[in-house]
Amino acid sequence: MSKPPARIRLGEAAFALFDERGYEQTTIDDIAERAGVGRTTFFRNYRSKEEVIFPDHDRLLELIRDRLATSSHSTALIAVSDAVRLVLLHYIDEGDIARRRYALTSKVPALRDREIASVARYQRLFREFIADWMGDPTEAASLRAELMAASVAAAHNHVLRRWLRGESADPVKEVDEAMREVLRLFPPPAEQRDGRDHGTTVVAFKSSIDLDTLLPSLRRLVEDGSAH
Numbered sequence: 001m002s003k004p005p006a007r008i009r010l011g012e013a014a015f016a017l018f019d020e021r022g023y024e025q026t027t028i029d030d031i032a033e034r035a036g037v038g039r040t041t042f043f044r045n046y047r048s049k050e051e052v053i054f055p056d057h058d059r060l061l062e063l064i065r066d067r068l069a070t071s072s073h074s075t076a077l078i079a080v081s082d083a084v085r086l087v088l089l090h091y092i093d094e095g096d097i098a099r100r101r102y103a104l105t106s107k108v109p110a111l112r113d114r115e116i117a118s119v120a121r122y123q124r125l126f127r128e129f130i131a132d133w134m135g136d137p138t139e140a141a142s143l144r145a146e147l148m149a150a151s152v153a154a155a156h157n158h159v160l161r162r163w164l165r166g167e168s169a170d171p172v173k174e175v176d177e178a179m180r181e182v183l184r185l186f187p188p189p190a191e192q193r194d195g196r197d198h199g200t201t202v203v204a205f206k207s208s209i210d211l212d213t214l215l216p217s218l219r220r221l222v223e224d225g226s227a228h
Contacts, residue, residue, distance in 0.1 A: 007045040009035040014052040015100050023049075023108045050114055053101055057118050060090055061125060068129045076133040077188070080126060081179040084156045087122070088175050091160055102164040123153040144186070151182045 003009065013034035017026040028049055032042045046052050064083045071079030091098045105111040127149035134141050155178035163171040 006035065006037050006041050010037065010042060010045055011052055011055070011097070014049070015097065018104060019100070023104060023111065050111065053104060053111060054114060054118060056090065057121070060087055061121060063090075064122070064125055068125075073133065076129070077183055080129070080152060081176070081183070083126075084152060084179055085172065085175055087156060088160060088163075088171060092163065092171060099164055102161075119153055119157065123149050126152050148182070148186045151185060152179070155179055155182050 004012075010031060014026070014031045017030055017034055021030075026049070028042055029039060031049070031052065032039050035042075046055065063086055067083045067086060068076075068079050094101075105115045127145050130148050131142060131145035134145060156175060159168065159171050159175040159178050162168040162174065168174055
C-alpha cells in the first residue's frame with residue numbers, strides 16, 4: 001500500500017510530536033524526521049511550524065470570497081450565512097485534527113494569537129462585503145457593518161467551540177439558527193427589501209384554538225418573515 005502524501009505525513013507527525021513533547025519543544029527537524037522526509041520537503045509543504053497547525057486559512061478565505069461573489073444584492077445575507085456554514089463544515093471535515101488544534105491553541109499563547117489574527121481576517125472580509133452591500137458611506141453605516149461582521153464571527157465561533165468541546169450534536173443546524181439570530185439583529189433597511197411594503201398585515205380567520213395559544217405561533221411567523 002502506498003504511503004500518504006508527504007504533506008499529510010508531516011501534519012500527522014507534527015501533531016503526534018506536539019502531544020508527546022509540547023509545541024515549543026518540537027522542531028521542524030523533529031517533524032521531518034518523524035515523517036520520514038528531509039527538511040527541504042518540509043519547506044515545500046509548509047512555510048513554518050505554525051503553518052502545520054493552520055494550513056488552510058488562505059484557501060478558506062478564497063472559498064468565502066467566491067461564495068460572496070456569487071450573490072446578488074437581494075441574496076447578500078443568504079451568501080453570508082452560506083459562507084459561515086462553509087467554514088464550519090471545513091472544521092467538521094477535519095474532525096480530530098480540529099480538536100487537537102483547539103487543545104493546542106488553548107495552551108500556547110503564540111498559537112492563540114495566530115488564531116485571533118486569522119479570525120480578524122475573516123471578520124474583515126465579511127465587514128467589507130456587508131459595507132459594500134449596504135452602499136452607504138456614512139459613519140453610522142460603517143459602524144453597523146462592523147457590528148454585523150463581529151456578530152457573524154461570534155456566532156460561528158460560538159457554535160464551533162461547542163462542537164470542539166463535544167457539546168453540539170448538530171453544529172450545522174446550530175450555526176444556521178445562530179445566523180438567523182444575527183440577521184434578526186440586523187434587518188435590512190426598508191428600501192433594500194425588494195421594494196415590498198413591510199408594514200404589519202393582519203389576516204382574520206376563524207379557529208377553534210384560543211387566542212392565547214395562537215399568539216406565540218403568530219409572533220414567531222412575523223419574526224421569521226421579517227428576517228428574510
